[in-house]
Amino acid sequence: MTKSDFFIEYYREVHGDSGLKPGRDDEWRLKECPFCGDDRWKFYYRAGKRVGKCYICCEERKGYNVWQIIGALEDVTPAEARRLHIERALGEIRHAVPGELGEQIAAMLDKGKSEGERRNEVALPDEFVPVYDKRRGKWSWPKYLTERGFERKTAIHFKVGWCKGGPYAGRIVFPIRCDGQTSFVARWAQDQSLVKRGVVQKVKNPTDSYHAIILFHYDEVKRFCDQAALSSKPMTVYIVEGPTDVTRMWQNGFEATVGLFGKTLHAAQIKLLLSLAGDVRFVMMLDPDAIASAQAGATALKLAGAEVDVAVLSDHDPGEMDAAETMLVVSKAVPFSGGSMLKSRLLAKISKKIA
Numbered sequence: 001m002t003k004s005d006f007f008i009e010y011y012r013e014v015h016g017d018s019g020l021k022p023g024r025d026d027e028w029r030l031k032e033c034p035f036c037g038d039d040r041w042k043f044y045y046r047a048g049k050r051v052g053k054c055y056i057c058c059e060e061r062k063g064y065n066v067w068q069i070i071g072a073l074e075d076v077t078p079a080e081a082r083r084l085h086i087e088r089a090l091g092e093i094r095h096a097v098p099g100e101l102g103e104q105i106a107a108m109l110d111k112g113k114s115e116g117e118r119r120n121e122v123a124l125p126d127e128f129v130p131v132y133d134k135r136r137g138k139w140s141w142p143k144y145l146t147e148r149g150f151e152r153k154t155a156i157h158f159k160v161g162w163c164k165g166g167p168y169a170g171r172i173v174f175p176i177r178c179d180g181q182t183s184f185v186a187r188w189a190q191d192q193s194l195v196k197r198g199v200v201q202k203v204k205n206p207t208d209s210y211h212a213i214i215l216f217h218y219d220e221v222k223r224f225c226d227q228a229a230l231s232s233k234p235m236t237v238y239i240v241e242g243p244t245d246v247t248r249m250w251q252n253g254f255e256a257t258v259g260l261f262g263k264t265l266h267a268a269q270i271k272l273l274l275s276l277a278g279d280v281r282f283v284m285m286l287d288p289d290a291i292a293s294a295q296a297g298a299t300a301l302k303l304a305g306a307e308v309d310v311a312v313l314s315d316h317d318p319g320e321m322d323a324a325e326t327m328l329v330v331s332k333a334v335p336f337s338g339g340s341m342l343k344s345r346l347l348a349k350i351s352k353k354i355a
């Protein structure tokens with residue numbers, strides 16, 4: 001049970017202990033409702049759900065989410081409260097983590113800063129043929145997709161296509177739409193031994209694309225989170241390495257999955273993840289070799305207030321697993337412990353009043 005969370009720690013730090021007391025289970029009570037100002041301890045906050053309810057002013061409502069509450073306390077919009085929290089948390093993390101990991105994080109954040117103004121506006125290749133042409137109701141299905149266990153509904157959902165000619169000939173093309181940006185990745189779909197022998201690249205990215213600042217399947221996952229937040233439902237978002245992993249996860253019923261374009265979680269990607277609405281828990285599904293390289297990202301994500309679990313993969317990557325195997329791996333996910341001992345020290349710093 002989550003008795004305390006970043007909101008409670010924030011509240012203590014910024015507004016003090018006197019207006020706060022523990023209630024039953026994961027519940028906390030605030031003396032003064034941030035919304036109506038009633039000061040008879042009628043505001044209940046549940047750390048496990050990150051939802052608060054005032055028995056004076058929201059009798060008929062589901063309650064307020066944590067960003068609405070912080071927004072009301074700080075007199076800013078919920079979106080602004082969230083943005084400020086993310087900026088502040090990421091800004092302070094660099095100073096809070098000592099040693100090599102701290103240097104990794106600082107380097108990641110500095111890189112993120114210099115990447116700040118970049119955007120991807122990459123169009124699909126001219127030779128792009130959609131696997132399913134919706135307008136004409138026609139399929140153009142490369143054998144590779146069948147070999148990889150791709151189902152047709154998956155191809156439709158991800159708007160997958162392929163190229164028969166041009167610079168991406170022989171490749172499956174996965175369009176990317178992320179936070180107003182567009183790009184694609186093109187995966188080799190012919191003789192795989194050519195990849196092993198180094199004759200062709202497994203994945204070919206458009207040269208003018210910058211994948212460190214986008215996530216695969218982000219817009220769809222954002223929509224899932226928005227919907228869940230409307231009904232105060234918790235969400236689990238899975239983080240995997242690449243588009244093939246995402247499509248297979250989706251096909252296996254793990255729809256809220258985003259993909260990095262490699263093994264590293266970058267600063268801009270962390271921002272995108274943190275800006276997903278509602279009560280989101282992240283599960284990083286990374287292979288054991290990659291956990292070290294993901295540690296900086298996972299630590300930053302966690303210290304910025306996100307709940308992060310790590311699911312350790314065995315000998316398959318998520319792009320090769322069936323639903324049962326995925327379920328098993330996910331069921332063994334454990335809370336990411338990196339950075340936890342630094343958390344109290346960090347929170348003392350980041351929880352200054354949001355200016």
Ligand SMILES: [Zn+2]
Binds near residue numbers: 055056
């Ligand atoms: Zn109230």
